[in-house]
Amino acid sequence: MVSHAWCRALCAGLYPGAPRRLQGWGSAAFSFRSSSSSTNDGFLKEKRAQIMSRGLPKQKPIEGVKQVLVFASGKGGVGKSTTAVNIALALAAHDSTKAVGLLDADVYGPSIPKMMNLKGNPELSPKNLMRPLKNYGIACMSMGFLVEETTPVVWRGLMVMSAIEKLLRQVDWGQLDYLVIDMPPGTGDVQLSISQNIPVTGAVIVSTPQDIALLDARKGAEMFRKVHVPVLGLIQNMSVFQCPKCKHETHIFGADGVRDLAKTLGLDVLGDIPLHVNIRETCDTGQPIVISQPQSDMAKAYLRITTEIVNRLPTPPA
Secondary structure, eight states: OOOTHHHHHHHHHSSTTHHHHHHHHHHHHHHHHHSOHHHHHHHHHHHHHHHHHHOSOOOOOOTTEEEEEEEEOSSSSSSHHHHHHHHHHHHHHHOTTOOEEEEEOOSSSOOHHHHTTOOSOOOBOTTSOBOOEEETTEEEEEGGGTSOTTOOOOOOHHHHHHHHHHHHHSBOOOSEEEEEEEOOSSSSHHHHHHHHHSOOOEEEEEEOSOHHHHHHHHHHHHHHHHTTOOEEEEEEEEEEEEOTTTOOEEOTTOSSHHHHHHHHHTOOEEEEEEEOHHHHHHHHTTOOHHHHOTTSHHHHHHHHHHHHHHHTSOOOOO
């Protein structure tokens, strides 16, 4: 079993031998201060050349995973995790022969364990790899399995990067046709690390039609373009609210904002998800609507979007 010692080991294992390197830095700093300015300039040029020569990290596929789909939003609170969970389930429902995994890349605020009704620590394989927890036929991995539910993760960026690397590389995913990655909000270290270190088949941007959410959704789409990750399209979430009594429809967050953004970016809208209490309640209870109410209009909306996503994917490697 993986205990909280894993997290302590992560912290301790980030920089083995750090005191020696720090001593070296101190000596170099003393030498730097006491040398001539011409020597300093040469030293800086050499270090700059070394850094530039490294370039971007080489992408290495995740063993056993054929295609990776990332779900991003730019802004939090737009229903990205709910969408990622239901799309992962819809991928499995779309083709029962396909194996699907779900990775929660939000280290600070993991929500996949609750939405997928999973608790406990992952077991270790004979190769000392963590085995994902499974429910509804989906293999899941999350930092939420490794820390207490109420314990905050108070880490700096480098520690988060190391954790993400372990969640990607030190997990026995088995053989997966699709790995769905639920990205954290923003366009920072985690997004860049995942985009640059593993081959991502495609990104899906989730946003509400609200202007404030669209500002960050655009940044998210542009970020993926900069790192050469194909953007498959946008999902307009919480698009409309229908009163359960009179059936009157209200566009609480605005109408067609995502469609307007898609036109500006030259991207497709994969579909609309309504604002409905059942979507929220089913995820809160660990019974996502695609699995608990498959005949509902909301579940069918996720299934239609999943079909659009699959149709845009390249032929997977054999």
